[in-house]
Amino acid sequence: MSDLILTPNIDGADDFYAELLAAHEDLTKEKSDALNARLLLVLANHVGDRSILTAALKAAKAALK
Incomplete structure (x- = not known):
C-alpha cells in the first residue's frame, strides 16, 4: 500500500460528514463513542496495512499537540 494520505x-466529503453526524443523532455520549470506535475498527480492518495504520495513529495524535 502507498503512503498515508493526509x-x-x-x-462527496460534505455528504459523508452529514451522514456521519446523522449516525450520531439521538445517541448517548457512551453510544456515540462506541460507534466511533466500531467505525474506526471497521475502517482499520479495511485498510489492513499495519504501517499505514501506525502512521495514521501517529498523525492523529500529533494533531492533538
Whole structure:
C-alpha cells in the first residue's frame, strides 16, 4: 500500500460528514463513542496495512499537540 494520505480524498466529503453526524443523532455520549470506535475498527480492518495504520495513529495524535 502507498503512503498515508493526509490531504482531502473523500468523494462527496460534505455528504459523508452529514451522514456521519446523522449516525450520531439521538445517541448517548457512551453510544456515540462506541460507534466511533466500531467505525474506526471497521475502517482499520479495511485498510489492513499495519504501517499505514501506525502512521495514521501517529498523525492523529500529533494533531492533538
